[in-house]
Amino acid sequence: MIELEGLTKRYGGKVAVDRLTFAVRPGVVTGFLGPNGAGKSTTMRMILGLDRPTAGDVRIDGRHYAELTDPLTYIGALLDAKAVHGGRSAYNHLLCLAQSNGIPSRRVAEVLDTVGLTAVARKKAKGFSYGMGQRLGIAAALLGDPRILMFDEPVNGLDPEGIHWIRNLMKSLAAQGRTVFVSSHLMSEMALTADHLVVIGQGRLLADTSMADFIRQHSRSYVRIRSPQRERLLDVLRADGITVVETGGGALEVEGGKAERIGELAARSGVVLHELSPRQASLEEAFMRLTAESVEYHARAAGPGPAAGDRGAAWKGA
Numbered sequence: 001m002i003e004l005e006g007l008t009k010r011y012g013g014k015v016a017v018d019r020l021t022f023a024v025r026p027g028v029v030t031g032f033l034g035p036n037g038a039g040k041s042t043t044m045r046m047i048l049g050l051d052r053p054t055a056g057d058v059r060i061d062g063r064h065y066a067e068l069t070d071p072l073t074y075i076g077a078l079l080d081a082k083a084v085h086g087g088r089s090a091y092n093h094l095l096c097l098a099q100s101n102g103i104p105s106r107r108v109a110e111v112l113d114t115v116g117l118t119a120v121a122r123k124k125a126k127g128f129s130y131g132m133g134q135r136l137g138i139a140a141a142l143l144g145d146p147r148i149l150m151f152d153e154p155v156n157g158l159d160p161e162g163i164h165w166i167r168n169l170m171k172s173l174a175a176q177g178r179t180v181f182v183s184s185h186l187m188s189e190m191a192l193t194a195d196h197l198v199v200i201g202q203g204r205l206l207a208d209t210s211m212a213d214f215i216r217q218h219s220r221s222y223v224r225i226r227s228p229q230r231e232r233l234l235d236v237l238r239a240d241g242i243t244v245v246e247t248g249g250g251a252l253e254v255e256g257g258k259a260e261r262i263g264e265l266a267a268r269s270g271v272v273l274h275e276l277s278p279r280q281a282s283l284e285e286a287f288m289r290l291t292a293e294s295v296e297y298h299a300r301a302a303g304p305g306p307a308a309g310d311r312g313a314a315w316k317g318a
């Protein structure tokens with residue numbers, strides 16, 4: 001378990017992480033979500049003792065990182081996949097890590113096998129593709145067979161096969177009872193991977209909830225309607241007590257699942273419909289709404305008041 005208590009980091013006048021209090025529990029994948037600059041990497045660096053908190057505390061199974069003997073056997077992390085000596089082979093890179101951390105060298109072959117790098121184990125890391133580098137970073141995280149694993153944006157830059165592989169790996173590690181903490185700025189990816197969500201914006205905690213609750217609270221269902229007799233349709237729906245929102249492009253929206261009722265009312269009144277489609281707002285939109293206030297890096301060039309979908313431009317990799 002990872003426990004944060006009022007964790008805070010300031011860089012000069014800038015508050016990167018602001019009084020974060022939450023716990024990351026074993027047996028589930030916990031997604032750590034937030035827009036660019038929200039403070040995810042800084043938080044992870046403090047968990048690993050790489051950055052010193054300005055205030056507050058963070059403990060791994062009740063102890064500070066610096067107090068752990070052979071820390072790689074408690075917590076494995078992938079923070080920066082490029083942090084590998086390129087001149088070394090994958091095997092030697094992992095062997096050095098094993099030897100300096102009291103880990104038996106037989107683990108090297110085991111983790112190379114787990115991440116599918118056995119065939120290229122003797123090749124120099126500098127010749128590796130981005131995906132192979134990610135796999136090597138994950139092999140290093142798994143080396144000490146730790147109960148806690150932490151991955152910073154592990155799917156960034158990966159192809160669909162690599163994304164699928166990492167997703168399944170994280171789920172299987174959690175199913176083994178390990179604590180899995182993974183950051184991302186992509187809600188859609190987390191929706192497929194995480195059981196629990198911690199969302200931050202501008203360093204502050206915005207949500208600490210199960211994925212099921214997040215979906216229940218934030219996924220909005222609505223009906224989209226288009227009609228060449230728009231004004232007549234508006235009158236008919238309003239007369240029936242239905243609240244209609246007029247959206248761009250001449251379309252109308254009605255909250256909830258009232259498609260059948262709307263269709264019947266239109267038919268009864270002889271109003272022609274060109275579209276009557278029940279829709280579900282995506283989790284990505286819910287996430288955007290939740291963090292919109294705290295997005296530090298807005299794509300201002302896109303002009304004021306972008307639509308939810310357009311705001312994707314403000315997100316790394318979007």
Ligand SMILES: Nc1ncnc2c1ncn2[C@@H]1O[C@H](COP(=O)(O)OP(=O)(O)OP(=O)(O)O)[C@@H](O)[C@H]1O
Pocket residue numbers: 011014015016034035036037038039040041042043185296316
């Ligand atoms: N060493 C540093 N010195 C000054 N400011 C920093 C430093 N490291 C991070 N920051 C600032 O702290 C804030 C949080 O950065 P951090 O990298 O933790 O965010 P993040 O959520 O990981 O973002 P991203 O998704 O872009 O990686 C940002 O405003 C960043 O500019």
